[in-house]
Amino acid sequence: MKLDILLDKDKIHEDFLTGWGLSFLVNEEILFDTGENFEYLKHNAGLLGIELKKIKKIFISHQHWDHTGGLEGLLKINNQVDVYVGKSSSQEFKKSIKEKGANLVEVKNILKIEEGIYSSGELIANYKEKPLSEHFLVMEKDNFLIVLCGCSHPGILNIVEKISFDFKKEIIAIIGGFHLLDKEERFIRFIVQELRRKVKKVGPSHCTGYSAITYFREVFEDDFIEINTGGSLVL
Numbered sequence: 001m002k003l004d005i006l007l008d009k010d011k012i013h014e015d016f017l018t019g020w021g022l023s024f025l026v027n028e029e030i031l032f033d034t035g036e037n038f039e040y041l042k043h044n045a046g047l048l049g050i051e052l053k054k055i056k057k058i059f060i061s062h063q064h065w066d067h068t069g070g071l072e073g074l075l076k077i078n079n080q081v082d083v084y085v086g087k088s089s090s091q092e093f094k095k096s097i098k099e100k101g102a103n104l105v106e107v108k109n110i111l112k113i114e115e116g117i118y119s120s121g122e123l124i125a126n127y128k129e130k131p132l133s134e135h136f137l138v139m140e141k142d143n144f145l146i147v148l149c150g151c152s153h154p155g156i157l158n159i160v161e162k163i164s165f166d167f168k169k170e171i172i173a174i175i176g177g178f179h180l181l182d183k184e185e186r187f188i189r190f191i192v193q194e195l196r197r198k199v200k201k202v203g204p205s206h207c208t209g210y211s212a213i214t215y216f217r218e219v220f221e222d223d224f225i226e227i228n229t230g231g232s233l234v235l
């Protein structure tokens with residue numbers, strides 16, 4: 001299973017563009033989030049030799065600008081795709097996808113996307129005193145799971161526990177935004193130590209925050225996965 005990092009806040013080489021947004025490509029055909037800006041996405045994909053017109057499926061973890069900003073531009077050049085969004089996403093957002101000719105797939109519960117790859121189903125978080133739908137890409141590897149997170153608004157420990165319970169398998173790696181940027185050090189240390197017990201590898205990025213990422217690196221040591229724009233991983 002291959003993971004290309006199309007957009008994140010750090011990069012492997014100065015030629016890549018970085019930003020606050022997040023975008024991963026799974027097996028060269030499933031795009032997990034689209035970052036904040038289509039021009040960034042297109043530029044970085046070009047450097048990696050990735051043809052965005054060949055993408056078959058787009059998985060939107062949740063409806064925030066830094067994860068959906070590249071979607072409109074992408075659908076202008078490639079609308080022959082399935083776009084997976086949480087069922088509780090706004091009607092306006094869902095309508096905009098359908099109007100561009102893409103096939104909208106609304107996700108409520110666990111959904112098989114292709115062999116060995118699933119949506120976790122919606123988890124609802126309380127964000128700025130409003131409900132927020134977020135779902136997670138779950139990939140099977142042998143008898144374990146690899147999970148991609150957008151921002152982990154429902155809480156990274158809640159996500160790990162629910163997915164492990166629902167799929168009846170252990171999570172071997174979890175990658176993406178863990179939403180610890182604004183958390184106190186004591187809370188961060190608690191989360192890191194708990195995750196050390198629950199998963200083998202972590203690849204924190206995006207909204208995890210540099211302080212938390214540093215502590216993850218110290219605690220997980222060789223089981224820490226570096227996430228940088230332009231990088232590729234074989235999972």
